[in-house]
Amino acid sequence: MKNKEIANLLYKIAGFLSLKNENPFRIRSYERAAQSIENLSEDIENLIYNKKLLKIPHIGEGIAKKIEEYFSKGKIEYYENLRKEFPEKILDIVSVPGIGFKTAKILYEKLDIKNLNDLELAAKLNRIMEISHLGEKTQQNILRGIEFIRKNRERIFLFTGLALAESIIDELKKKARIKQICPAGSLRRKKETIGDIDIVCASTDLPGVMNAFINLSQCKRILLQGETKSSIITNDNIQVDLRVVKPESYGAALQYFTGSKEHNIKLRNLANEKGYKINEYGLFKIKNNKKVTGKKEEDIYNQLGLKWIPAELRENQGEIEKSKTNSLPKLIEYSRIKGDFHIHSNWSDGKDSIEDIAGKAKQMGLEWIVICDHSQSLKVAHGMKPEEVLNKIKEIKKINKKFKELKILCGAEIDILANGSLDYKKDILEQLDFVLIAIHSGFKQDEATMTNRIISAMRNKYVHMFAHPTGRLLQKREPYMVNMDKIIEEASRIGTFLEINANPQRLDLPDIYCRKAKEKGVLMGIGTDAHALEQMEYLSLGIWVARRGWLESRDVLNTLSYKQLMKILQQKRK
DNA sequence: GCCGTTTTCGGCCCGACTGTTTTCAGTCG
Numbered sequence: 106m107k108n109k110e111i112a113n114l115l116y117k118i119a120g121f122l123s124l125k126n127e128n129p130f131r132i133r134s135y136e137r138a139a140q141s142i143e144n145l146s147e148d149i150e151n152l153i154y155n156k157k158l159l160k161i162p163h164i165g166e167g168i169a170k171k172i173e174e175y176f177s178k179g180k181i182e183y184y185e186n187l188r189k190e191f192p193e194k195i196l197d198i199v200s201v202p203g204i205g206f207k208t209a210k211i212l213y214e215k216l217d218i219k220n221l222n223d224l225e226l227a228a229k230l231n232r233i234m235e236i237s238h239l240g241e242k243t244q245q246n247i248l249r250g251i252e253f254i255r256k257n258r259e260r261i262f263l264f265t266g267l268a269l270a271e272s273i274i275d276e277l278k279k280k281a282r283i284k285q286i287c288p289a290g291s292l293r294r295k296k297e298t299i300g301d302i303d304i305v306c307a308s309t310d311l312p313g314v315m316n317a318f319i320n321l322s323q324c325k326r327i328l329l330q331g332e333t334k335s336s337i338i339t340n341d342n343i344q345v346d347l348r349v350v351k352p353e354s355y356g357a358a359l360q361y362f363t364g365s366k367e368h369n370i371k372l373r374n375l376a377n378e379k380g381y382k383i384n385e386y387g388l389f390k391i392k393n394n395k396k397v398t399g400k401k402e403e404d405i406y407n408q409l410g411l412k413w414i415p416a417e418l419r420e421n422q423g424e425i426e427k428s429k430t431n432s433l434p435k436l437i438e439y440s441r442i443k444g445d446f447h448i449h450s451n452w453s454d455g456k457d458s459i460e461d462i463a464g465k466a467k468q469m470g471l472e473w474i475v476i477c478d479h480s481q482s483l484k485v486a487h488g489m490k491p492e493e494v495l496n497k498i499k500e501i502k503k504i505n506k507k508f509k510e511l512k513i514l515c516g517a518e519i520d521i522l523a524n525g526s527l528d529y530k531k532d533i534l535e536q537l538d539f540v541l542i543a544i545h546s547g548f549k550q551d552e553a554t555m556t557n558r559i560i561s562a563m564r565n566k567y568v569h570m571f572a573h574p575t576g577r578l579l580q581k582r583e584p585y586m587v588n589m590d591k592i593i594e595e596a597s598r599i600g601t602f603l604e605i606n607a608n609p610q611r612l613d614l615p616d617i618y619c620r621k622a623k624e625k626g627v628l629m630g631i632g633t634d635a636h637a638l639e640q641m642e643y644l645s646l647g648i649w650v651a652r653r654g655w656l657e658s659r660d661v662l663n664t665l666s667y668k669q670l671m672k673i674l675q676q677k678r679k
Numbered sequence: 680g681c682c683g684t685t686t687t688c689g690g691c692c693c694g695a696c697t698g699t700t701t702t703c704a705g706t707c708g
Contacts, residue, residue: 128680129691130680130681130690130691131680131681132680133680133681133691134680134681134691135680137680137681138680138681162681163680163681163682164681165680165681165682166680166681167680167681168680168681202706202707203697203705203706203707204705204706205705205706205707206705206706207704207705207706208705208706237699238698238699238700238704238705239698239699240698240699242697242698242699243697243698243699246697246698290708301708303708329695329696329697329707330696331695331696331697332695332696333695333696334694334695334696334708335696336696336707346707346708348695348708361693361694361708362708364708366692366708369692369693370691370692370693371692372692373692373693374691374692376692377692382692382693383692383693384692384693384694385693385694385695386694
């Protein structure tokens with residue numbers, strides 16, 4: 106799958122065009138096209154093959170031709186020519202906070218700065234401030250900026266971001282008079298990783314809030330500080346932006362800073378068509394600049410003839426159109442969750458006993474849990490031998506007698522071996538309540554081999570669910586090569602369930618595939634993959650992924666009662 | 680360069696903060 110590759114190429118074209126000071130709308134077109142491709146769940150190569158490239162939003166004749174050229178000739182002449190005009194690493198300079206394309210171009214032309222190292226050296230030698238319109242402060246900011254991006258190459262996991270935002274919000278609430286406060290940006294949209302933390306706040310005492318913010322215990326450095334907007338870097342090198350408005354503008358500000366950018370642009374276009382203007386203070390009539398609404402987010406959407414759109418859907422992926430016709434999905438909510446499909450115990454590599462896990466589950470209000478320990482081949486994780494599995498089944502029967510309102514199912518996370526067979530034979534499989542299958546070895550197989558391997562494993566009649574289907578580890582390991590369209594197609598055909606693994610590093614099945622699987626009628630189940638009691642709390646992360654994937658309660662098996670679950674698990678094997 | 684209940688060219692989101700000058704361009708989200 107070369108979607109990412111193509112998207113990056115288009116981003117680079119946009120970058121070079123920016124350096125050349127080209128028409129900004131042409132540049133935006135390349136960026137939008139790149140973003141569209143990043144958000145595709147389908148392999149772009151298939152779309153080319155089926156002549157459907159022009160069906161992708163923001164891809165017209167011009168860009169489509171270039172993409173086709175890339176696949177037929179291995180390169181794009183237009184891009185190659187642009188590349189020749191600039192040094193290879195020049196676009197890295199723009200990644201330094203505070204440096205945009207204009208400044209990058211000046212630095213290249215006047216000081217022959219070609220990459221980050223050149224830039225750092227020039228700043229240290231006081232060469233930056235020689236240039237008119239650039240001064241000592243800019244030079245210092247450049248050095249700090251370089252340090253920041255070197256330390257901070259990676260994005261933050263959603264889980265980490267949520268925790269940090271919560272602690273900051275708690276502290277602000279104690280130290281300032283706050284009416285309302287909420288995380289915004291990608292954090293509120295619950296993206297799997299986030300770049301920085303945005304917080305929106307309503308108060309009648311703007312200076313008081315700002316003061317509390319820049320004096321937070323976690324604040325290492327103040328990036329910028331104004332009356333309504335400030336940014337800091339925390340001790341963990343995470344950027345936090347705070348926007349403060351009066352209560353009458355809170356809804357508008359929250360809408361504005363939740364984004365995404367593409368969603369907001371579309372919304373404002375719609376507003377313009379209807380004679381309105383939206384900014385962070387409210388919704389205004391264009392002709393007399395009179396404020397119509399702004400206190401509640403919902404009112405802004407309603408005024409434009411839309412139903413309020415949950416933040417997780419605001420990616421300009423069709424949600425505005427669906428909202429117009431009142432046909433948005435009724436997204437799944439945490440309160441509907443009755444169980445967890447994937448918990449490891451100390452029978453394999455988990456930390457805790459089944460009894461302790463059950464205690465925790467009861468405390469969380471769950472109705473059922475599935476203990477899925479590793480199978481024999483996964484030696485590093487103390488994979489269980491067949492005879493151990495039989496003992497575990499007996500043990501779980503005993504423990505089940507001690508818990509009245511909780512049912513424990515005995516499952517296993519069984520390796521799919523390199524040839525597509527399973528790590529246990531029929532005699533074990535048929536005794537397990539739940540069979541979860543997964544890839545833990547042979548990651549390097551080519552796409553066709555891997556896809557066939559998984560499909561043949563799925564076809565085993567005892568299999569219920571396929572765990573962490575892409576195998577990715579966020580910021581660490583790319584997915585293995587697999588044709589996810591074919592996997593989803595087959596899951597739909599034979600009724601295999603797909604896991605939404607809720608481990609913060611996995612979040613796998615990714616949201617775009619969840620949506621696709623739902624469209625094909627595939628049912629999904631959330632598993633925390635917990636190896637310790639506290640990790641059972643990851644369930645909420647699974648919900649966020651499901652919501653971003655447009656899933657409703659009926660798409661997610663965790664909403665079933667124990668009875669309904671057992672029925673569907675048994676049906677699957679018939 | 681894309682898009683269209685404006686089918687064929689004109690429009691394309693909007694405001695805060697900074698640094699450097701002295702009224703604003705550049706950057707950012």
